[in-house]
Amino acid sequence: MKRWLFALLLISTTLVLVSTGALSTPLRLRPVSRTSDYVRPELPSEMLPLHDIRLQSRQGKVEQVHLSVLRYDRVVIGFLRDINDLPNTELPMQATLRYGTNRSSLDHEMVLNARVYSGMQEYNGYLWNPPMGAPTLNRSQVAELMNTASWAEPWWYVYSNTTVADIPENHSVAAIYNNPSALYQSPLVFNAKLDNLQPRTTYYYDIDGEYTGNFTTLPEPGIADGPMTIGLWADVGQTNISAMNMEYMLKQVNPDFVMLHGDLSYADAYWPRWDTWLRLMEPLMSTKMHLWCKGNHEFNSGNENNVAYMFRFATPFKESESPTFEYHAFETGLVHVITLASFARFDNQSVQYRWLMRALERVDRTRTPWLVVQFHVPWYCSVLGTGSRLLMREAMEDLLYKYGVDLILVGHVHVYERTYPVYNNQTNACGAVQLVLGDAGNREGPSLPFIDPQPSWSAFREGSFGVGKLVVYNHTHAHFEWHRVACEYSNATNCVTPGDNSAQARVPSDSTWLVRNTTQCPNRLMPTQRV
Numbered sequence: 001m002k003r004w005l006f007a008l009l010l011i012s013t014t015l016v017l018v019s020t021g022a023l024s025t026p027l028r029l030r031p032v033s034r035t036s037d038y039v040r041p042e043l044p045s046e047m048l049p050l051h052d053i054r055l056q057s058r059q060g061k062v063e064q065v066h067l068s069v070l071r072y073d074r075v076v077i078g079f080l081r082d083i084n085d086l087p088n089t090e091l092p093m094q095a096t097l098r099y100g101t102n103r104s105s106l107d108h109e110m111v112l113n114a115r116v117y118s119g120m121q122e123y124n125g126y127l128w129n130p131p132m133g134a135p136t137l138n139r140s141q142v143a144e145l146m147n148t149a150s151w152a153e154p155w156w157y158v159y160s161n162t163t164v165a166d167i168p169e170n171h172s173v174a175a176i177y178n179n180p181s182a183l184y185q186s187p188l189v190f191n192a193k194l195d196n197l198q199p200r201t202t203y204y205y206d207i208d209g210e211y212t213g214n215f216t217t218l219p220e221p222g223i224a225d226g227p228m229t230i231g232l233w234a235d236v237g238q239t240n241i242s243a244m245n246m247e248y249m250l251k252q253v254n255p256d257f258v259m260l261h262g263d264l265s266y267a268d269a270y271w272p273r274w275d276t277w278l279r280l281m282e283p284l285m286s287t288k289m290h291l292w293c294k295g296n297h298e299f300n301s302g303n304e305n306n307v308a309y310m311f312r313f314a315t316p317f318k319e320s321e322s323p324t325f326e327y328h329a330f331e332t333g334l335v336h337v338i339t340l341a342s343f344a345r346f347d348n349q350s351v352q353y354r355w356l357m358r359a360l361e362r363v364d365r366t367r368t369p370w371l372v373v374q375f376h377v378p379w380y381c382s383v384l385g386t387g388s389r390l391l392m393r394e395a396m397e398d399l400l401y402k403y404g405v406d407l408i409l410v411g412h413v414h415v416y417e418r419t420y421p422v423y424n425n426q427t428n429a430c431g432a433v434q435l436v437l438g439d440a441g442n443r444e445g446p447s448l449p450f451i452d453p454q455p456s457w458s459a460f461r462e463g464s465f466g467v468g469k470l471v472v473y474n475h476t477h478a479h480f481e482w483h484r485v486a487c488e489y490s491n492a493t494n495c496v497t498p499g500d501n502s503a504q505a506r507v508p509s510d511s512t513w514l515v516r517n518t519t520q521c522p523n524r525l526m527p528t529q530r531v
C-alpha cells in the first residue's frame with residue numbers, strides 16, 4: 001500500500017472513531033507517532049519579484065490595510081500611504097476614518113495623524129543570491145547603492161568607491177549611515193484605535209472615501225455563543241505559497257481571528273519588503289483581526305530591532321499591563337492567549353518572567369478555560385539541529401505547567417509538528433500540546449531532516465506548507481486541524497500541485513480533539529478551585 005494512502009486511512013479512521021464517540025478521552029496517549037512521508041515537490045518558493053502586480057504601490061492612496069485586535073471591544077485599523085509618487089507640495093498628514101454598524105450610515109468619525117520611520121538599508125545576501133529563485137536586486141545594483149564616489153568629496157571620510165567585488169557573497173552588508181541612498185523612508189503610517197465596540201458585531205469602515213472594508217468583532221470573555229474559529233500560522237514571507245496560504249486562511253479557514261506566531265515579512269532590513277508584504281496580505285488582514293507575536297525576522301535577521309514591527313502592528317500590551325509591545329495577553333470567548341517573546345530576556349529575574357507570573361495569576365479559568373500561549377521558537381521540535389534553544393523552556397516550562405496551559409503555539413522551524421501533551425521532555429497528560437506551525441510559505445523552504453527515531457512526545461510531523469485551524473466548541477472540547485496548502489497555483493478550485501499525485505493537497509493532513517479533563521489534570525483549574 002502506498003504510504004500516503006495508509007496515512008489517509010489513518011486520518012479517516014480517527015475521524016470515524018471520534019464521530020462515534022469512541023474517542024471520548026482523546027487526550028489519552030495514542031501508541032503511534034507518525035511522520036508523514038509526504039514530501040513537498042521541489043518547487044521554487046522564492047520571494048515574489050518587486051514587479052509582481054500584487055506588490056504595487058497605490059501611489060498615494062490608502063494601502064496595506066491590516067487589523068490588530070486589542071480586546072473584544074477594541075480593534076486597531078492600520079494603513080499606510082506611499083507618497084513617493086505625489087507632488088512634493090503634498091503631505092497628507094491626516095486621514096479621516098468613518099465607521100459604524102450601518103453600512104449606509106457610518107456614524108463614527110476619527111481624524112488620524114501620520115507617523116513615519118526611517119531605517120538603514122541592509123543588503124542581505126538573500127537579496128542578490130537567494131538559495132532558490134531570482135534575486136530582488138543584483139550585486140551591481142547593491143554596489144551602486146553603496147557607492148558614494150559619485151557624490152561624496154574624495155577627502156570626506158564616507159568616500160567609498162564600492163564595486164561588485166566589495167560586496168561579499170552571501171553576507172549582509174550595511175551601507176554607511178550618511179549614505180542617503182541607504183535610507184529607507186516608510187510611507188505615512190496611520191493607526192486608528194476603535195474603542196467601545198459591540199461584541200459579535202460587523203463594523204464597516206471607510207478611509208478618506210478611498211478604501212472601504214468590514215470586520216466582525218469577537219465575543220466578550222466568558223461568552224460561548226457558538227464555536228470560535230482561530231486561524232494559526234507563522235513564518236509567512238512573501239512567496240506564491242505565502243499568498244496561497246493567505247487565501248486559504250481567508251476563504252477556507254475563515255477564522256474569527258488569527259494568531260501569527262512570529263516571522264512576518266522576511267524583509268530582513270531591506271525595508272521596502274514590509275510594504276510589499278502588507279500589500280500581498282491585505283485581502284486577509286483588512287478583514288480578519290490578528291494577534292501578533294514577534295520572531296527573529298522582526299528583530300535581528302537584518303538589524304531591524306523591531307522598528308518596522310513596532311510602528312506597524314498594534315498589540316494589547318497596555319490592556320494586559322505589560323511594559324512592552326513584545327509580550328501581552330488577550331481574552332475572548334472561552335480563550336485566554338498569552339503571547340511571549342523568544343527574543344526578550346526570559347530568565348527568572350527578567351521583566352518578562354515577572355510579568356508572566358502576574359499574567360498567569362490573572363487568568364480566570366472559570367471564564368476562559370482554554371489557556372493558550374504563543375511565542376516564536378519551539379520548545380519541542382524534532383527537526384535535526386533545532387534542539388539548542390532550550391533555555392527558555394528551562395526557565396519557563398515549570399510555570400506554564402503549574403498553571404495547566406492547554407496549548408502552546410510556535411513557528412520558526414519550517415515544518416508542521418504536533419506533540420502529545422508534554423512536560424519536561426516527556427509525554428504527560430497534564431502538559432501542553434505544542435504545535436509548530438512555521439510552515440506558512442516563506443522563501444526558506446521546509447526545514448528537514450527530522451530526527452530519527454521520532455521522539456515519543458512527537459505525534460505527527462510533516463515537512464511541507466500549510467496553516468492551522470483551531471475550533472473551540474465549549475469548556476471541554478476543541479478541535480485542531482492542520483491543512484496542507486502545497487499547491488503552486490491558486491487559481492484552481494481543486495488544487496493539484498504539479499508532481500504531487502497524492503490527491504491530498506487540501507485535505508486536513510492532521511487533526512485531533514483537545515479535551516480538557518480537570519479531574520485528571522487539576523493544574524488546569526485555578527489554584528483556588530483545586531481541592
Ligand SMILES: *[C@@H]1O[C@H](CO)[C@@H](O)[C@H](O)[C@H]1NC(C)=O
Nearest residue numbers: 044046047048049240489490
Ligand atoms: C508565482 O505564480 C505564478 C502563477 O500564479 C507564476 O507565474 C510565477 O512565476 C510564480 N512566481 C514565483 C516567484 O514563484
Ligand SMILES: *[C@@H]1O[C@H](CO)[C@@H](O)[C@H](O)[C@H]1NC(C)=O
Nearest residue numbers: 100101102103104105106107
Ligand atoms: C441605515 O442607514 C440608512 C441611511 O441612513 C437608514 O435608512 C436605515 O434605516 C439604517 N438602518 C438601520 C438598521 O438602522
Ligand SMILES: *[C@@H]1O[C@H](CO)[C@@H](O)[C@H](O)[C@H]1NC(C)=O
Nearest residue numbers: 125129130131132168169170
Ligand atoms: C552563496 O550561496 C549560493 C546559494 O546558496 C551558493 O550556491 C554559493 O556557493 C554560495 N557562495 C559562497 C561563496 O558561499
Ligand SMILES: *[C@@H]1O[C@H](CO)[C@@H](O)[C@H](O)[C@H]1NC(C)=O
Nearest residue numbers: 136137138139140141142164
Ligand atoms: C542588474 O540589474 C540591472 C537592472 O535590472 C541590469 O540593468 C543589470 O544589467 C544587472 N546586472 C547584472 C550584472 O546582472
Ligand SMILES: *[C@@H]1O[C@H](CO)[C@@H](O)[C@H](O)[C@H]1NC(C)=O
Nearest residue numbers: 148149150154160161162163
Ligand atoms: C571607482 O572605481 C572604478 C572601477 O575600479 C574606477 O574606474 C573609477 O575611476 C573609480 N572612481 C573614483 C572616483 O575613484
Ligand SMILES: *[C@@H]1O[C@H](CO)[C@@H](O)[C@H](O)[C@H]1NC(C)=O
Nearest residue numbers: 202212213214215283286287
Ligand atoms: C466585507 O468585506 C469583505 C472583504 O472585503 C467582502 O468580501 C464582503 O463582501 C464584505 N461584507 C459585507 C457584508 O459587506
Ligand SMILES: *[C@@H]1O[C@H](CO)[C@@H](O)[C@H](O)[C@H]1NC(C)=O
Nearest residue numbers: 346347348349391394395398
Ligand atoms: C532561577 O534561575 C537560575 C538559573 O537558571 C536557577 O539557578 C535558580 O534556581 C532559579 N531560581 C528560582 C527561584 O527558580
Ligand SMILES: *[C@@H]1O[C@H](CO)[C@@H](O)[C@H](O)[C@H]1NC(C)=O
Nearest residue numbers: 390424425426454455456457
Ligand atoms: C529529550 O528526550 C529525547 C528523547 O525523546 C532525548 O533524545 C533528548 O536528549 C532529551 N532532551 C533533553 C534536553 O533532555
Ligand SMILES: *[C@@H]1O[C@H](CO)[C@@H](O)[C@H](O)[C@H]1NC(C)=O
Nearest residue numbers: 472473474475476477478479
Ligand atoms: C462540547 O462540544 C463537544 C464537541 O462538539 C460535544 O461533543 C460536547 O457534548 C460538548 N459538551 C458540552 C458540555 O456541551
Ligand SMILES: *[C@@H]1O[C@H](CO)[C@@H](O)[C@H](O)[C@H]1NC(C)=O
Nearest residue numbers: 488489490491492493494495
Ligand atoms: C492556473 O494558472 C496556471 C499558471 O499560471 C495556468 O497554467 C493554468 O492554466 C491556470 N488554470 C486555470 C484553471 O486557469
Ligand SMILES: *[C@@H]1O[C@H](CO)[C@@H](O)[C@H](O)[C@H]1NC(C)=O
Nearest residue numbers: 024025515517518519520521
Ligand atoms: C477524566 O479523567 C478521569 C481521571 O483520569 C477519568 O476517570 C475520567 O473518565 C475522565 N473523564 C473524561 C470525560 O474523559
Ligand SMILES: [Fe+2]
Nearest residue numbers: 263295296412
Ligand atoms: Fe524564525
